[in-house]
Amino acid sequence: MGDKISVIVPVYNVEQYLERCVDSIINQTYKNLEIILVDDGSTDNSGKLCDELVQKDDRIRVIHKENGGLSSARNRGIEEATSDLIGFIDSDDYIDKDMYELLLNNLKKEEADISMCGHYDVFSGVVENQVTKIQQWKLTKEEAIKMVMEAKILSVTAVNKLYKKILFEDLKFEIGKIAEDAFIMVKLLDKCNIIAATNEKKYYYIHRGNSITTQKFSPKFLNVIEAYEQNYDIIKNNYPNLLNVSITRLNWAYFYVLDRLLVDKDYTDKELENKLINYLKTNRKNILEDKLFTRGRKIGFVFLLIHKNLYKKILKRKTN
Incomplete structure (x- = not known):
């Protein structure tokens, strides 16, 4: 058999x-x-x-x-x-x-x-x-x-x-x-x-509507960042040729958590929100020059650089 x-x-x-x-x-x-x-x-x-x-x-x-x-x-x-x-x-x-x-x-x-x-x-x-x-x-x-x-x-x-x-x-x-x-x-x-x-x-x-991929925001979503920080460390130490893609994925993880936080009107954590936004702003050069990020993602990011409320409006329109 x-x-x-x-x-x-x-x-x-x-x-x-x-x-x-x-x-x-x-x-x-x-x-x-x-x-x-x-x-x-x-x-x-x-x-x-x-x-x-x-x-x-x-x-x-x-x-x-x-x-x-x-x-x-x-x-x-x-x-x-x-x-x-x-x-x-x-x-x-x-x-x-x-x-x-x-x-x-x-x-x-x-x-x-x-x-x-x-x-x-x-x-x-x-x-x-x-x-x-x-x-x-x-x-x-x-x-x-x-x-x-x-x-x-x-x-x-x-x-x-x-x-x-x-x-x-x-x-x-x-x-x-x-x-x-x-x-x-x-x-x-x-x-x-x-x-x-x-x-x-x-x-x-x-x-599904109640699955992990679509549920309300929770601090557990920070696990996504934690996972890609671990992957970044593994790649940095063992696969230096892949460092760029590991940075891309870590930046993506920050976007993922921030987006989930901002679209949930019932969850408020300004300290976390500012921490996520500051990280992305600090890495603006990598994000804007990264070929793996879509044009739409980069345009949205430019609005985030101008003001988070502009980014929030675009994000909510997209998710609706």
Whole structure:
């Protein structure tokens, strides 16, 4: 049957999405799978549904645990996995039927440690288009780090990838953080010899109104900056040729947190707001000369340099 793949699915209060996710795994063209559903202390019917889904396919295993967050659930899944290859799927997402066949074939062909594919962003049920020209790459770890940090073709997301389990021998997802993927991905790639990649989209990443990507502002969003500060340090010490892209991503993280803060009319922290703005103003030369930032981002930044209220107006118009 070929190498077994352990597919780890953290589950928390997703009863209306879970069956679609699991069906997309069950129906994979690659059949030698172990499907590990980690019920992370769900308070809806998700835990019960996990137990019912076991009856649907004997490859499914269920683990019930106290709530500890996404990272905790993924770490538990890694501990429970019985195969040498693992993948992660978020329980409100789903995948194309041949995703794992494609990832495994590329992994084997390139004798790689990680195999990556592209993902669709799905907003309000609308799926973006597939790439017009499908490409594949055999990457060194430096090339792969550059590609995920640029985030134009591939990104730091953990879910649209296939890993050799040994990579997690001394690495775990950080518990209690958001942006957990950004904290670990560069460290994982740093341990690799070869990475296989394709821009072909096979994973459907669902953006929900109450998900981490769209929720109200919280100081937890500062984890995004923390993650890219860590990545900056790793790159500065080990991949000096990539220093520019690590600076870009750190600047992006400051924009990300500032934007989330400014669009939330119910959250006020002037000290934090000024700290974020001052950082960006201090790095104005890098931002305005950076080819990775869009023209729209740079125009918005110019308005921020003039006055934050002008920037705030543009930002709110854009988000509405």
